[in-house]
Amino acid sequence: MNYMITNFILNNFKLKMKIKRLKLLGACILFTGIIFTNTQCQKSKGSNLNLSFLHDTKELPRINNTKHNSQQITDFKWPDGKKMAISLTFDDARLTQIDKGIPLLDKYDVKATFYVSPKPMMERLEGWKQAQRNGHDIGNHTLSHPCTGNFAFSRNNALEDRTLKSLKTEIDSANVLIKEAFGVLPVSFAYPCGNTFVGRGINTKSYVPLIASQFETGRKWYDEGPNDPSFCDLSQLTGLELDGKSFDEILKLIESAKKNGQWLVLVGHEMNDEEGQLTSLLSTIEAICQYATDPANGIWIDNIHNIASFIKEQRGEK
Numbered sequence: 340m341n342y343m344i345t346n347f348i349l350n351n352f353k354l355k356m357k358i359k360r361l362k363l364l365g366a367c368i369l370f371t372g373i374i375f376t377n378t379q380c381q382k383s384k385g386s387n388l389n390l391s392f393l394h395d396t397k398e399l400p401r402i403n404n405t406k407h408n409s410q411q412i413t414d415f416k417w418p419d420g421k422k423m424a425i426s427l428t429f430d431d432a433r434l435t436q437i438d439k440g441i442p443l444l445d446k447y448d449v450k451a452t453f454y455v456s457p458k459p460m461m462e463r464l465e466g467w468k469q470a471q472r473n474g475h476d477i478g479n480h481t482l483s484h485p486c487t488g489n490f491a492f493s494r495n496n497a498l499e500d501r502t503l504k505s506l507k508t509e510i511d512s513a514n515v516l517i518k519e520a521f522g523v524l525p526v527s528f529a530y531p532c533g534n535t536f537v538g539r540g541i542n543t544k545s546y547v548p549l550i551a552s553q554f555e556t557g558r559k560w561y562d563e564g565p566n567d568p569s570f571c572d573l574s575q576l577t578g579l580e581l582d583g584k585s586f587d588e589i590l591k592l593i594e595s596a597k598k599n600g601q602w603l604v605l606v607g608h609e610m611n612d613e614e615g616q617l618t619s620l621l622s623t624i625e626a627i628c629q630y631a632t633d634p635a636n637g638i639w640i641d642n643i644h645n646i647a648s649f650i651k652e653q654r655g656e657k
Contacts, residue, residue, distance in 0.1 A: 413567050413568060413569050413601065414569065414600075415567070415568040415569040415600055415650075416653070417568075417639055418639065418649065419639075421637050421638060421639040422597045422600060422637035422638065423593070423597040423601055423603065423637070423638055424601075424603070424638070424641065425593065425602075425603045425604075425638055425640045426451070426452060426603070426640070426641065426642060426643050427449065427451040427581070427605055427607070427624070427627070427640070428452045428454065428478075428558060428578065428604060428605065428606050429451060429452075429453050429606075429607045429619070430453075430454045430456075430480055430529055430531075430607075430608055431454070431456045431459065431480065431484070431608060432453065432455035432456050432457075432463075432467065432480075433610070434459065434463065435609045435610045435611045436609075436610050437463040437466040437470065438466075439610055439612070439621060440610025440619075440621070440624065441473075441475065443610075443628070444475070444624070445473055447628035447632055449628045449631070449640055450475055450476065450640075450641050450642040450645065451475055451476070451642055452475070452477075452527055452558075452643040452644065453467075453470065453475060453476070453478065454479065454528070454529035454558070455477055455478065455479075455517070456480050456481075456482075456484055457516045457517070460520070461520075464520060467520070468520070474642070475642060476526075476527055476644045476645070477517060477521055477525055477527075478526075478527030478529055478558075478643070479510060479514055479517060479525045479527070479528045479529075479554065480513070480528070480531060481506075481509050481510055481513055482510075482512050482513045482516075483496055483509060484496070484532075485497065485498050485501060485506070485509075485531055486498060486531050486532035486534055487499065487532065487534050493532070498536060498537050498538075499537075499538065499539040501537040501538070502537055502538070503537055503544055503549060506546055506549065510528075510549070514553075525554070526555040526556070526644055527554060527558070527642075528550050528553075528554040528556065528557045528558070529557070529559075529560070529606075530550075530557060530558070530559055530560070532560065533560030533561050533578070535557075535559065548574075551574035554574070555573065555644065555647050555651075556573045556574065556576055556643055556644070557573070557574040557575060558604060558643065559575060559576065559577055560580070561580060562577035562578055562579055563579075564579075564601075565577065565579070565592070565595075565596040565599070565603040565604070566601060566602040566603075566604065567602075568600070568601070568602050568650045568653070569654070571602070571650075573647055573650070573651070576604055578605070579603065579605055579606065580605075580606060581605040581606055581607040581619045581623070581624075582606075582607050582608055582609075582617050582618055582619050583614070583618065583619075584619075584620075584623055585623060586622070586623045586626035589623060590630070592605075593627075593631075597636075597637065597638070602646060602650075604643070605627075607624075627640075
């Protein structure tokens, strides 16, 4: 009796295993058939049908002239037949900006945007006032430059520990100081470290809406591609790194943006003729100015405010 029961259980187990194998074989045959049919269809009829999940690795968007095939050329019309726009932007009101960088920009009559930190700004206040009179855009960069606490320098001033209310108070205070110094409220803002949040976990909140309610533009950092003027969110402008780059490296970004009619926003910090941490080389900046101001290259180079104002007008925005 026990033998019969054991034999029955064993046979039942074998039967189930055969069924599972048959199901697996059927699935393999079906999958192979789909691939074969799709391949033949494309070969014989030129069909656009494709198994997208099989082609993902071959159809990734190209960014920064490295992976760019899927981007569409914008139909946005830049002024005077220009093919693209460039904005040079620099953060923190560093001394090399006022001492070395701005004189170089003025040499080529190139207007940039400077997102100032009030304390270093006060060390060269008269120079910054002259920069504004010369057409450079002065933007808000907060009072204390709060970033994620993952940066050791910001651990005691971490965005993870901030609230929207406390950040608004700080931004408003910076606005007051800039208004007192220059006589006008800034319309441009740059997110310190490119971070756009406060809080942590389920309590994390974006402060992009706060910036959108107070400023014409908000610029990020360490992004991967330029801005499409017909689509971009002016409160989240992408910013690409200028620090440490040669002109040849920047030229690739320019050529890619020109091909697609985009707005390339470059982000720097120190402006110096010697390499260093967070340093944009004067030789690279000068080469950009020379290239962008050559009418043959079809580039509009200007500060953030001037270009953003044009984009808003073209898009019918207030």
